[in-house]
Amino acid sequence: MKTFKAGLVGITGYAGMELARLLVSHPSMRLSMACSRAEAGKRLGEYYPFLEHMPGSDVVISVFDAEQAAKECDVVFLAVPAGTAMDMAAPLLKAGTKVVDLSADFRLRDPEIYTEWYRHEHTHKDILPRAVYGLPELYAAEVSRASLIANPGCYPTSVILGLYAAIKNGLVETDDIVVDAKSGATGAGRKAALGTLFCEVSDNFRAYGLPTHRHTPEIEQEVSLLAGHEVRLSFNTHILPLNRGILSTIYTKLKNPATTLDQVREAFMATWAHSPWIRVLPKGSLPETRYVRGSMFCDLGLVVDPRTGRLTILSAIDNLCRGASGQALANANLMCGLPVGTGLDMLAPLP
Amino acid sequence: MKTFKAGLVGITGYAGMELARLLVSHPSMRLSMACSRAEAGKRLGEYYPFLEHMPGSDVVISVFDAEQAAKECDVVFLAVPAGTAMDMAAPLLKAGTKVVDLSADFRLRDPEIYTEWYRHEHTHKDILPRAVYGLPELYAAEVSRASLIANPGCYPTSVILGLYAAIKNGLVETDDIVVDAKSGATGAGRKAALGTLFCEVSDNFRAYGLPTHRHTPEIEQEVSLLAGHEVRLSFNTHILPLNRGILSTIYTKLKNPATTLDQVREAFMATWAHSPWIRVLPKGSLPETRYVRGSMFCDLGLVVDPRTGRLTILSAIDNLCRGASGQALANANLMCGLPVGTGLDMLAPLP
Amino acid sequence: MKTFKAGLVGITGYAGMELARLLVSHPSMRLSMACSRAEAGKRLGEYYPFLEHMPGSDVVISVFDAEQAAKECDVVFLAVPAGTAMDMAAPLLKAGTKVVDLSADFRLRDPEIYTEWYRHEHTHKDILPRAVYGLPELYAAEVSRASLIANPGCYPTSVILGLYAAIKNGLVETDDIVVDAKSGATGAGRKAALGTLFCEVSDNFRAYGLPTHRHTPEIEQEVSLLAGHEVRLSFNTHILPLNRGILSTIYTKLKNPATTLDQVREAFMATWAHSPWIRVLPKGSLPETRYVRGSMFCDLGLVVDPRTGRLTILSAIDNLCRGASGQALANANLMCGLPVGTGLDMLAPLP
Amino acid sequence: MKTFKAGLVGITGYAGMELARLLVSHPSMRLSMACSRAEAGKRLGEYYPFLEHMPGSDVVISVFDAEQAAKECDVVFLAVPAGTAMDMAAPLLKAGTKVVDLSADFRLRDPEIYTEWYRHEHTHKDILPRAVYGLPELYAAEVSRASLIANPGCYPTSVILGLYAAIKNGLVETDDIVVDAKSGATGAGRKAALGTLFCEVSDNFRAYGLPTHRHTPEIEQEVSLLAGHEVRLSFNTHILPLNRGILSTIYTKLKNPATTLDQVREAFMATWAHSPWIRVLPKGSLPETRYVRGSMFCDLGLVVDPRTGRLTILSAIDNLCRGASGQALANANLMCGLPVGTGLDMLAPLP
Structure with a gap:
């Protein structure tokens, strides 16, 4: 070779x-x-x-x-x-x-x-x-x-892979999406800086960059392409006291509030059937950053809340890999x- | 005495x-x-x-x-x-x-x-x-x-204190609230259990209990009382690799999308003027769990996103104290x- | 194949x-x-x-x-x-x-x-x-x-590989060896137990099992074989707030207090010349558990202290791998x- | 007042x-x-x-x-x-x-x-x-x-308080003391530096400053004063992935190898009877950095190993407080x- x-x-x-x-x-x-x-x-x-x-x-x-x-x-x-x-x-x-x-x-x-x-x-x-x-x-x-x-970008990878099947299959409204994303500290880079010292990040959790993280236009560009029309969403970032990993919790509204979790899972599994790096987790399982650490996997968890008519998509990747x-x-x-x-x-x- | x-x-x-x-x-x-x-x-x-x-x-x-x-x-x-x-x-x-x-x-x-x-x-x-x-x-x-x-409850404390001034002052819609809450591991209790071992929690981040965390009805009961009508909201919980602290990121829609951050801050500061444990942070500052660790403080950060018409409220407390x-x-x-x-x-x- | x-x-x-x-x-x-x-x-x-x-x-x-x-x-x-x-x-x-x-x-x-x-x-x-x-x-x-x-055993692997070249080359006394070993929490196993809960191990450091850790006879058996006579040493263990890794700090007395760091390094490098997993670090470098994480490497660092006539050997491995x-x-x-x-x-x- | x-x-x-x-x-x-x-x-x-x-x-x-x-x-x-x-x-x-x-x-x-x-x-x-x-x-x-x-200094405080009763009561040899000290990352100060970034310190353990940490002469000066003659000892430092706390494991040789743990404990307890911040732990208990976190306590644990004739003293303090x-x-x-x-x-x- x-x-x-x-x-x-x-x-x-x-x-x-x-x-x-x-x-x-x-x-x-x-x-x-x-x-x-x-x-x-x-x-x-x-x-x-x-x-x-x-x-x-x-x-x-x-x-x-x-x-x-x-x-x-x-x-x-x-x-x-x-x-x-x-x-x-x-x-x-x-x-x-x-x-x-x-x-x-x-x-x-x-x-x-x-x-x-x-x-x-x-x-x-x-x-x-x-x-x-x-x-x-x-x-x-x-x-x-x-x-x-x-x-x-790291966040866009997790969000776009998370939303893809939901949008392609027309499951969710595109005008009311909230992304609450959390990233490990490697996302902040390797420059010597007070704010990323061990003693400032460890044993702590905080949001940052609200409401104007630079990955926003990248996500909106790609999600708009998928949706076929301009999408504006709320993208929010937090820093975790760990090195690697992103978990994006993506809140969407179901177009049809009667859609069941099984229907959503079927659509996701069909969409990703030939993508070995995308793992749609079994019912009841939620992604964890450790399961994708150092790897190419993107683990997707799905939650339907009939009380509020929402589909919550959880998407975990290793931000560095x-x-x-x-x-x-x-x-x-x-x-x-x-x-x-x-x-x-x-x-x-x-x- | x-x-x-x-x-x-x-x-x-x-x-x-x-x-x-x-x-x-x-x-x-x-x-x-x-x-x-x-x-x-x-x-x-x-x-x-x-x-x-x-x-x-x-x-x-x-x-x-x-x-x-x-x-x-x-x-x-x-x-x-x-x-x-x-x-x-x-x-x-x-x-x-x-x-x-x-x-x-x-x-x-x-x-x-x-x-x-x-x-x-x-x-x-x-x-x-x-x-x-x-x-x-x-x-x-x-x-x-x-x-x-x-x-x-710990989560309800952070969410109710976070939402109180927004609802009392009529700033936000009450039918589209999403709470993305993250808690330290003490919240899971002190029973010997595989899932809360050090090696299962450290270097990891995950959601849990979606969409039916037991604190949901408590939050809805108290927020409904504040609002004067029944409120149903989306409440979602995650576990952090640290001992103490809750950060609740609360996504709301402004009733009037033209409301400015200054107006929101004024309302919050007036509401909490005589409550020394509630600290409404200055513009641009966001709460961090470490700043309230081991204390009675509830730190509130406010973000207005004119792009999406949302008010995001960040509320940090020590879950144990x-x-x-x-x-x-x-x-x-x-x-x-x-x-x-x-x-x-x-x-x-x-x- | x-x-x-x-x-x-x-x-x-x-x-x-x-x-x-x-x-x-x-x-x-x-x-x-x-x-x-x-x-x-x-x-x-x-x-x-x-x-x-x-x-x-x-x-x-x-x-x-x-x-x-x-x-x-x-x-x-x-x-x-x-x-x-x-x-x-x-x-x-x-x-x-x-x-x-x-x-x-x-x-x-x-x-x-x-x-x-x-x-x-x-x-x-x-x-x-x-x-x-x-x-x-x-x-x-x-x-x-x-x-x-x-x-x-995990500790014996780190200690024996650490001591091997020093003993084989007759550099150190064998009757005054103190091992201060520190291990990640995976070493404590995966049984549900109060003492290994996240909140008990994180943000904490402690010794345990002193002075009778079960790996003591295993180390002494193998080191005695290397030395050609019975060796009794002091072996002491601590638990680190991290998942993987052992660092053993091994305190020995030089037979000849005038032995230089260069001489010790030459002996170690010659001994391990054909062992790709053993990395004798350059002068001034000390091993770190992260550098061997998830791998087969054993990193060795060497310190000669002419003030006290001691050779300190630092040996790092991943305890699980x-x-x-x-x-x-x-x-x-x-x-x-x-x-x-x-x-x-x-x-x-x-x- | x-x-x-x-x-x-x-x-x-x-x-x-x-x-x-x-x-x-x-x-x-x-x-x-x-x-x-x-x-x-x-x-x-x-x-x-x-x-x-x-x-x-x-x-x-x-x-x-x-x-x-x-x-x-x-x-x-x-x-x-x-x-x-x-x-x-x-x-x-x-x-x-x-x-x-x-x-x-x-x-x-x-x-x-x-x-x-x-x-x-x-x-x-x-x-x-x-x-x-x-x-x-x-x-x-x-x-x-x-x-x-x-x-x-922080290390000297832990070492001097640890050794004091052993030397004052003439229990140990003063010419063969090895101190293996481990400190939280606050000890490295609050300057922006690559080596103390969160991602460089977390999930890692390493020694540093061997064999010439600046606290060595301070410890030797004070221990010599206690002993009444010049003492030279081996002092070795490591950095822990946590914010606060020092645990010094101090290896000494008993003057009389037949000295029992009870005798040592009695001497320590008598020495510190009127010092409420010094807690001599009960038999079988070892100090943990978390028990002294943010406080003035110095917790002392004692181990006698009759196999090797050593008294090991463990001394834990909060390095910042x-x-x-x-x-x-x-x-x-x-x-x-x-x-x-x-x-x-x-x-x-x-x-």
Whole structure:
């Protein structure tokens, strides 16, 4: 089997750390380049002791250079902040290198909405139309043909996968959706900051970013596409005292209040019958973040409350793996003609 | 100042543990009786080493006996399971002893609703009308005159205090309220059980009890009273990997979508101006469970989202102190003619 | 490549849970039998939702029957309590089935010492001499030829691997060793018990089992073998508020107080040069439990304190994987003629 | 009762945060000045929302000015880094203001040892002899007469209190002491730093600072004083994934290996009979960090291992309260002529 050379820009963040873990174990990709301005010159295994004694651990960290990257890599992962990624993607695409961008730079179709929420101009509107929104269950065919992937945000992954079957099957109203999402602390990134110190996050729970989390327009864009009309919803985020995991509790109103849980479950199971990473849980079971930890699974739990006519959808993913780096690798697999799940069969190391 | 003799039945649970902590430090109450069938015969300080070297730590744990209790105590706290408490309360009341019941046995006005949700008959319907729902901010006068207190549930405390000003001031619709509540693991009690082992709760987040948590009818009863008409709402619970704290995120629709955050804040601040335990947070601040840990405070954060016409109310309490034992003691203070806050001026030991 | 049929007795404990995870992903073993008296009749994926959608998740849990097990399995893992395992092992061995026993039943050479520390008779002294102590780095050849493996305890694995190079190279005194070991809470097992509830373990740290932890004779037996004379040491255990991981801090006195850190490191690196799972950390680096989480690695850190003439060895492993189930699988690999690391190349999912 | 005016310099660190909590609740002290360069101008309750609605929460944070401080305060607490405190203390002392220094600046009698371990010159050697080492159980009389307190370090507090009775009663050898200490993450301070982010500390355990933690000379100085001769010991530190608490496991050799646990316990209990904050635990009980959380208690557990002739002493304190701010306040109480425990009767809020 052919081996593809993979480059990873931005290794010091949590998404980069997770991608490094996945790439050094991948059977058909080889980590051939790892970039970080701050850590350039170190061996990867020196910077990340948990990778020591693995093949890729001898790669020497370098400063990103587009020309060099295009030469050395078949595919480049950009795990850098929004606003930085687009300027790296452009020359790589020009040189014919495949790009998976984990930032938000190519997720929003409309560059004005991008500017409104991310507070700077989009400097590469020309390549924006080439970007494919990389949710493999929904867009595998498009991803396979793409050269540029806008890798979905972590929250949007959980919410879109949660709502998909409900909307596609016309089960719920789309004008009264409330999402109460909770994320592990890796979602806040790996910058030294007072607010994410251990002693500030542990033994604590709080909401943040209300009511204007940047993932709102991304979710609304994709849910509107599914619904066939513009959807506006309420999206609310909280930070959990744990490292990995997102649980989104999604409150919807049933179009027909008489719809039963069995009917909803049948629709969900039919929709996801051929998607092994989506697990519609049995009646009475609710998802737990630990069951998807470190994996590509998205566990869905369904609750119908006849008292209030609501369908509550619970969607759990690992924000780093399914919500970022694992999904990025799944997209790269597809772009390289590999089975989508290559190197991604990890199970949650419970407990 | 007179010293009141307090009895505590059910010391082995977390509510009992918290009450023991508060009572041994109380300036005007003396823990004169501590009951537990399983631990009878031990000194309190032997069973709870963290109380050792405190005055009350020499009380010997005994098996509850109503007659004895009535003799030895001015007020008795019942920190025992629902269904057990009512049979203990009846003889105590008869003997003229004040009772604060921390269970659900006297919270629901309608004994049929009690039976529907708690799955057993109410065996003391005769004394049910004497019970006062012990939310001091709302019912201090009634509590002062009462001999039997139905101490509110933890979730209901957070939700009712959260919604109170919004409903009293007519700010929100009452037919479309969604409560997404998250609680620390002490809420699950102190019984040995697989599901609450450290390794099952830590590094995990999940919902539970959907859509039929037993606190639902209690919340609806009290919110309906506030609203002046029957309110049905969606109440949903999650378990956090931390010991103490509840954060309820309460989603409401503004009656007038043009209402501003400033207007909402003014209404809340006016409503709570004379309630030192209710802290309406400044604009932009959101409550955190750690800020109320171990204390009587209820911190309220307010978010208006003009995009969706919603007012989101965040309400944080300590589920053990404000949501159970501290509130029970506040009620007992009132019943004894003491200032409501006597012995309850603890601050969160941050971090 | 041949596929071996593996049976797993005792799936409900944490060691069984971990083995289930490893076996359903193993390229050359197939989980063909999973036993638990309490959960018999359920599908594995029903009992462990995190395994759902994996090949082995359709195995139906059964009650252990030695005859049946011998028919259906090439190798059987016993993840059951000490005292129970030996009675299961005997008939399996008789029927020619390979056995890896994760309990302590075959670890101690001397059945009287077993009785002294485990408080019951050894009922199968006849097969005790056939048992090989399954530390692959030390006894791979013996393991390959064995039919019965005494899988090492978690603490002993960390301590023996930590001390091995120091003793083999004659660097330290053997009569003044103090081990201060700390373990994650999975080490306490998965029985419902008050002491291991989340709220009793979280936000807490304590020692336990002092001075008579049952792993003491196992460590002393193996260290004595290495030293060539009887060694008595001080072994002390603590419980950490985290799920997985052991860090043993091992205090020794240098035979020659002038020995330098460089000399010690050279000796360790030479000793472990061909053991990819043993990582001797660079100068100045100390092991962290997270770096070995869910993996087979044993990370060793070395500190020489010229002020006191001590060599302190820090040894970190994952107690469930390297300290139990992963090591059991490595032994089974060797017994089946497979490379020791087959199916065991997991990396710590950081953070 | 007279009210003393207290100033607090360095409110943003964890020691400052804890002192703020204690001072706003103190019956005989009033927080009259709170200093922080970074947060000057804010109200204390604005910066620390958990203090809102408390009397002292209206103090406006200011930049430290010695002259002003001397005017406004009877006693000033310096919760600032080592090296900074001494320059603040000098003018305050000159102006006759009492000073409690929580840094290390006045703890070491010998300024050359200070320079060796803290890497800068001692700029106020003249006032060094006036400093009293503020361990109330050992030096209450001296503290009462002092104008400058060197408040002990957190680790030294736990180790000295742990060893005191063993050394004073001549029970153990002093040339073979090993201390294995574990601390909560507040010990690492409140600076934004990668290494103390939640995701780097949680679900992890590691040693650090081996073999040269700065508290070593402080412990050796004080233990040598107790022993009457120079003592050199091995002091080793680890970081726990929890906020508060130190557990020091202290390994000693009994002078007489035949000494029984009962004899040791008797000696300890006699020594500490009149020290209510020191709790010698009953036989078979071991200290837990949670039992002392947020309090002034030091819990001591004793283990005699006849197999190895060792006495193991376990000493648990809250590193922030007993190990820093609470102890500082106890010293200030004594300096002001108040009972040592004024305002310090907090119990651990369990769990």
